Amino acid sequence: MNTGELVELGQQLRVDSVRAAAAAGSGHPTSSMSAADLMAVLLAHHLRYDFARPAHPGNDRFVLSKGHASPLLYAAYKAAGAIDDEELLTFRKLGSRLEGHPTPQRLPWVETATGSLGQGLPVGVGIALAGKRLDRTGYRVWVLCGDSELAEGSVWEAAEAAGFENLDNLVAIVDVNRLGQRGPTRHGHDLDAYARRFQAFGWHTVEVDGHDVDAVDRAYGEALSTRGQPTAILARTLKGKGVGGVEDREGLHGKPLPDADEAIAELGGPRDLRVRVHEPPAARVLHAVESRSAELPRWDKGEKAATRDAYGKALAALGTARDDVVALDGEVGDSTRAEFFAKEHPDRYVECYIAEQQMVATAVGIAARGWVPYASTFAAFLTRAYDFVRMAAVSGSGINLVGSHAGVAIGQDGPSQMGLEDLAMMRAVHGSTVLYPCDANQTARLVAAMADLDGIRYLRTSRGGSEVIYGPDEEFPIGGSKVLRSSAQDRMTLVAAGVTVPEALAAADALGREGIPVRVIDLYSVKPVDRATLRQAAEETGCLLTVEDHREEGGLGDAVLDAFGDGRPVPRLVRLAVRTMPGSASPEEQLRAAGIDAESITAAGRLLAEEAVVA
Template sequence: MTTYTDAELHDLAQQLRVDAVRAADAAGSGHPTSSMSAADLMAVLLARHFRYDFERPAHPANDRFILSKGHASPLLYAAYKAAGALDDTELLTFRKLGSRLEGHPTPQRLPWVETATGSLGQGLPVGVGIALAGKRLDRVGYRVYVLCGDSELAEGSVWEAAEHAGHEHLDNLTVIVDVNRLGQRGPTRHGHDLDAYARRFQAFGWHTVETDGHDVAAVDRAYAEARSTSGQPTVILARTLKGKGVAAVEDREGLHGKPLPEAAEAVEELGGDRGARVDVQAPPAARILHAVRSGHLDLPRYEVGDEAATRDAFGQALTALGTARGDVVALDGEVGDSTRAELFAKEHPERYFECYIAEQQLVAASVGMAVRGWLPYASTFAAFLTRAHDFVRMAAISGAGINLVGSHAGVAIGEDGPSQMGLEDLAMFRAVHGSTVLYPCDANQTARLVGSMAELSGIRYLRTSRGTSPVIYPPHEEFPVGGSKVLRSSGEDRLTLVAAGATVHEALVAADELGAAGIPVRVIDLYSVKPVDRGTLREAARATGCLVTVEDHRPEGGIGDAVAEVFDDGEPGPRLVRLAVRTMPGSATPEEQLRAAGIDAASIVAGVSLLVEHAVTP
């Protein structure tokens, strides 16, 4: 291991500043001043404390680093160059078309990046998930370092993460806060008042270290103190100056997100491009034994005609999946008795994580565990996942593979009222890049889809219902993702009802009533909302000429829009009619709620009868 003197550390920090300036200058954009403030912090970490094999980013004992202030990516890329992971030619492709060096780093482009950052306040929450995996799952001694900016400490998600880390005693987690005083439009809330930040972290059970972020010896002592601290996470609060090292920009407002005006002169002032390199310590030998499949998946089985809630089937299926696969972990937002995740907790307590009522941390911790190779299923009420939408969005940018389950969906939950009703969740998850959206209607379908989710990639969302419903499928039925089920069909069908989840049962009752009245209709169970079964829907359109979607969701972005998009290729399409929740619900029984929303069987019958009366039949 190479031993670096303080002078050499200072020289390395200056090189990082030089390369940040050069990269931003070549791009004509970027955040060099935000990079320059943290250069000493990065130099000392790389040279004296970080253990990492850049040729083996998946090495189980590698320390993990997250640049939460993702706009300071020139600093990160300069560090990669100093470590020999990329060369100067690539460094100067920063922010250019086709370059791996994006304005904000993503793991989709670079194997050394743990998670996408740039939406501030997310690096620490994901870091907590990685540290939890290291402490309770991997049981390997790697450390997690997160470099934050002081501006992002205004985000509530940071304090969700801070409390979670303190509660879990994550002494393998070190946060470095670059307190450079200046945000995008001016001074931050607390400026250089390190004690103001220290009091907040201390309140959540953190060990705090206040230091001069430009004194490499002091920074080195701070990292050593963090490594020697047991039973508590550590935050290093480093007083720094934005644009450090160049008089024209140092500690000056109005320069955020701009290349230095005289880059060549700045490089000269910083001592020139001296090509400093760093020999990063290798990680120790280690093995992580992930028991990916430890047995046969024996899903719960329900008999046709029984009554069961899909949320119950989720909990039972997840528990069975956890028995079959040792890499499955479950996280919940203090509603495990309602989502039924508590069933998993009872059988597999070592792989269950209570995130309490902190939905942003719930999703972020799932991302962190997925980074480490675990297969997370995170659950809460569908309505509350909307609070974590930005974390879901960033998880997709990271390419994270996580399973999210929203229970208590729609007006069918009954008396709890609109604050508890997930009525926007399908739209939210359908809009996420590469997502899969599933909405089962019975227990056997739910169990099968829970198992199928484990084999998918990207963001997977399963919507479950609170109340019981009839089991209509036998246990052996298959439900391929991207498919649907035609439950009623004849050559005389006058139109097609397209439903999912709770409304499938209403559509079946309505179809039987309409058939008895001489109006045969087709019924499709669209359990895969994304990807949608285009072939079956197009065939129904050709055969019946009219599709009526029935959904326990707002009309915007849900099943109706999923069906409409099948016919957006410019060819003549069928008549499309949407029954959805258009009013603001109050408290009422589930039956009353469905009736008031116009999505119960009686409403479907009335609507179809009116349509058929005025329609020109095919």
């Protein structure tokens, strides 16, 4: 397209953004209008994409980080012939693919869900990293950011990661329109302020008038010719560009234009330009998945091993069997034991350093390219990245997260290092799977099983060694549990997981010697939970006692309650959990102080048995 045609295309994108928001009665047309020229030039001259084949390995990847500007994205899809005008006007309506913020669940051309600002660039870094180090194809990653979201720390985690990795296949296009939701942004139209920040992280920067299509075209060309550095194009734009009544004015964010018909007329009326987007270059098919069975590590019963050790060894074995497995870690690989994978498969290991948000975002980007990522750090530190986990679920992303050093059982390091909220956090994620193994063989089996699950998968591992209670050939189906003690005379059921399983077994033995037989269930699958086994235990023993190295809220006890959420009578349920603020102490002292060691479980069981007799 020549200059005049690019200008017309930009106007068409503005008009269609206004029309879509007007039809919906909501949306963000002014945010779309500021970036319309940036999108027009990209779509017509630089993007290489086959809309009929969104999985084409040579396709460039586009991420709309300012996801509220979705009318612009959908207007671009219409211009490219991917959707028609009728569908464009279903924007934000029930059943429409064109949601208020785009998601890959609805549209095959969307790489990742956006809308929680500050996440598009971090995920774009993950996609670009996959292109450079894993796919090794020449696709480019274009990320359209808003200036408001550059206040988010996650953006600068991404900027540093991209600069460190020399991601010259990544281009951030920053729509500096000066206005946020409630008023001016921190730096307004000061492009130099943004340039200094990106340059400090090793980026090449280009400052440009975002409404000069020829200048934008040259800026994109400069980005593509830059080697060894990612490029940030900082474009000065005006929010609501082209309509005098709203252009560069405050108070209009997230609202349809006051008079859409008048605005459309001012923009020159509707157009029906069609863009022939450049075809992607030929590229090899994405990595083939090896079908070899993983030779998982094995431990004999009675051995002592930490589940974090089992995780690292099992992951390394899985990486040998499957060439689509990638490991990421937050600079604690010697603690999480992800270093075992790094030593055997360094080409598929990504060190994310102490940047948990970027670690999860990188995993999401890598998963979007068809890989199977396992990202690990201390369970406590995953809380910092929770919004990224939440948005990964919105994207329908398949990622594996592993939190080590969980609970008070880590000992002397104290409460800042103790994951005590992680089970609740991960159980609340839509469609998630939450696993908490108690021994090495169980861990190895669950690590392998996670690779073939959908959605967000979370595995909780422990720091200290524990006795192996299962044989290496034992099976652990997702959604299952193991009944470790059982008799027809059982007077209650102890439900445990992870480090509390051996404590529950020791308590069961002690209670048995006192003439109080109890059942013991290892509830290694916290979500989905084994409803059938729990209901049977409730019917046969009358009382459930849960014990967990986690806060009382949202963890194992609440997972057990879920088994009785169908209206049937809820059994007597007593919960032992961490209710105090721990200090520094040995693991054994921590469990005792929290009231979740064998002695405490025994005392609680004894009291329950006595109360049952009195009743």
